[in-house]
Amino acid sequence: MPEHTFRVNGEQVTVDVAGDVRLLWVLRDILGITGPKYGCGIDVCKACTSHLNGEAVNPCAIPVRDLRPADEVTTIEGLAATAGGDLHPMQQAWLDHDVAQCGYCQPGQIMAAVALVRRVAAEGRAITDADLDGLRNICRCGTYARIREAIRAGAENMT
Numbered sequence: 001m002p003e004h005t006f007r008v009n010g011e012q013v014t015v016d017v018a019g020d021v022r023l024l025w026v027l028r029d030i031l032g033i034t035g036p037k038y039g040c041g042i043d044v045c046k047a048c049t050s051h052l053n054g055e056a057v058n059p060c061a062i063p064v065r066d067l068r069p070a071d072e073v074t075t076i077e078g079l080a081a082t083a084g085g086d087l088h089p090m091q092q093a094w095l096d097h098d099v100a101q102c103g104y105c106q107p108g109q110i111m112a113a114v115a116l117v118r119r120v121a122a123e124g125r126a127i128t129d130a131d132l133d134g135l136r137n138i139c140r141c142g143t144y145a146r147i148r149e150a151i152r153a154g155a156e157n158m159t
């Protein structure tokens with residue numbers, strides 16, 4: 001089988017797997033990185049949301065053959081390191097606001113939130129209700145109100 005090389009959470013990895021295998025399964029089943037959750041597997045629920053070169057993506061929709069050696073995949077496991085602490089400010093906000101219920105969707109929620117805050121900051125503006133409305137990560141426990149509060153709090157502590 002072909003080899004595919006890319007970076008995950010700051011380290012280069014090489015996997016020997018068919019090119020059409022989606023990144024989510026490579027992360028979870030081959031590399032043992034289980035923070036990105038399997039929800040739908042068809043690019044809808046966003047439980048698997050992670051970052052590719054700093055932008056939010058759904059790894060269940062990315063064939064591993066599309067990744068290049070310089071591509072950096074960040075999962076919830078690697079998020080804190082991007083902020084240089086034990087917890088990323090968004091993770092701390094999640095704890096402060098006691099967001100999680102069952103927890104299953106929460107890694108994806110946090111990764112989507114961080115990408116949103118970064119994007120809005122790059123545009124030189126504050127986060128709006130419309131930005132928050134645009135997040136489509138599904139939470140079957142219905143924690144949406146606490147998610148929105150935590151994102152606003154976490155955004156204040158992100159540089």
Ligand code: FES
Nearest residue numbers: 039040041046060
């Ligand atoms: S598992 Fe990736 S979007 Fe649902």
Ligand code: FES
Nearest residue numbers: 102103139140141
């Ligand atoms: S906390 Fe249970 S699905 Fe979101």
